[in-house]
Amino acid sequence: MQHNGFSMAAVGITIVFTALVTLSLIISQLHKLLTFWDNRAAWKQKIFRMFGPQEEEAGPAPHVYHVPGSPESARQFCLLIQATGEPFSLPGLLRTAEACGIRHPYAKASRLIEEHLIIPDQKGFYVWNHAEYDRPAKRSR
Amino acid sequence: MIGLRNGADSTLMEMFLDFFANTGFALADYRNFIMLAIGVLFIYLGIAKHYEPLLLVPIGFGILLGNIPVFKGLGLGIYESNSVLHYLYFGVTSGVYPPLIFMGIGAMTDFSTLLARPVLMLLGAAAQAGIFLTFLGALALGFAPNEAASIGIIGGADGPTAIFLTAKLARELIGPIAVAAYSYMALVPVIQPPIMRLLTTRQERLIRMEEPRQVSKRAKLIFPIIAVLLCCFIAPAALPLLGLLFLGNLLKEAVVTERLAQAARTSIIDSVTILLGMTVGASTQADVFLTGKSIGIFILGALSFCVATAAGLLFAKLMNLFLRTKINPLLGAAGVSAVPDSARVVQMVGQAEDSTNFLLMHAMAPNVCGVIGSAVGAGILWSFMMG
DSSP states (O other), rough: OOOHHOOOHHHHHHHHHHHHHHHHHHHHHHHHHHHHHHHHHHHHHHHHHHHHHHGGSSOOOOOOOSSSTTTHHHHHHHHHHHOOOSBHHHHHHHHHHHHHOHHHHHHHHHHHTTTTTEEEEEESSSOOOOOHHHHHOOOOO | OHHHHHHHHHHHHHHHHHHHHHHHHHOOOOHHHHHHHHHHHHHHHHHSOOOOOOHHHHHHHHHHHHHHOTTTSSSOOOSSTTTTHHHHOOOOOOOOOOHHHHHHHHHHTHHHHHHHOOGGGHHHHTHHHHHHHHHHHHHHOOHHHHHHHHHGGGGGGGHHHHHHHHHHOOOGHHOOOHHHHHHHHHHHHHHHHHHHHSSSSHHHHHOOOOOOOOOOOHHHHHHHHHHHHHHHHHHHGGGHHHHHHHHHHHHHHHHHHHHHHHHHHIHHHHHHHHHHHHHHHHHHOOHHHHHHHHHHHHHHHHHHHHHHHHHHHHHHHHHHHHHHHHOOOOOOOGOOOOTTTHHHHHHHHHHHOOTTOOOHHHHHHHHHHHHHHHHHHHHHHHHHOOO
């Protein structure tokens, strides 16, 4: 045999392990990276405070959502509504959200109504509040 | 007048005999009947026993089609270049069908259990040891390296991967290898439990798993992109399989492509499964299939499957020596990528000891990782043989 079977088997299993171990390491840190990304405004401020000029600190603090997962929920529902069209019925939206595997759609939709991101159109349906969603203060989404 | 009638009678008789000589009854030999019986058995197991019916019924029917004796030259047999079956078989020999099936699998698979406990990926990697040990076994038995690689991949317990690699390396073995791979996948509930009980203690089987953490939708969305880039940079030959697996998963997770995901997990995978099953079945013509090599493939395939299961279990026990929170070693058996059958078997064996212990969700993590691992393994073997 031209190739050595033992070396091929040893190298093969090593590569499989390397690929999967590296992947598992990356995905085990993924949620930390995402949290960091979500809080990048706060990190930026922290860095400015450490190294930047003093007047940078005087600016008004940007509005940041304190509810975990809220910006992500807003983004998910915004995409969903773009796909389904407006105006939409709330039960229909919840059904689609459930079908798409969004976790806790009722709680998230309720939160978005409280935040005035989903608003009634006064005709029995709902629409997405683009003005509220696009407000500069909330661009951290 | 009488002479003319006698002449006409003899011509009629000759025509009848000619016709009879070309029917299946005259052309058949005992091997055709053995294969027809196997085809009927597959259909019976699929319909009556519910063993992987979506695969065994088309394969079984394909075996019937492939083993009806036909005369050569009319373009009827699957190995005749101008036959309809041959054109359909092109999807197998060119390696088109398996990646399309992977896309459907990707569109069905929820990787959240894997993302919640990435350490369980190691079990999926360990189970791939079966592939490489069987590869060595096949070499020792005198198979050529390309054939040995194709036989070893049966231990990955992944029909499309086995067919894909065999189509690339040892096309003449597609029939026996596909039938062996799918047969053992169907027999997961029979093959795995004795090995699981043999290699674990009752205390180990009773271990309860911690509730996995919640995984954000964004993490699930990013995962297929990271995974395809990483795995295909490490093993580029796995690209056709993993590329479409993760494309299917991205279509599922990106809410905006729900229509495409729906097509991938229903109409596309179903159509391809029918064509793949039927043509693979039809490729098992008696003269090609009933050989000493096929028997060797079946024995090594079974061995490969058992070794893969044992490797996963033993690796889980090894991990328990180092982990603070112990994992149930039964999960190791789900490292073979028969999705979701081996995860179901883990649940079944776990519940036989404690009916309130639910392992299915946890077992899905090594199970889907097994799919990735076996595709990477196939890519590696392919690149070794091409090199």
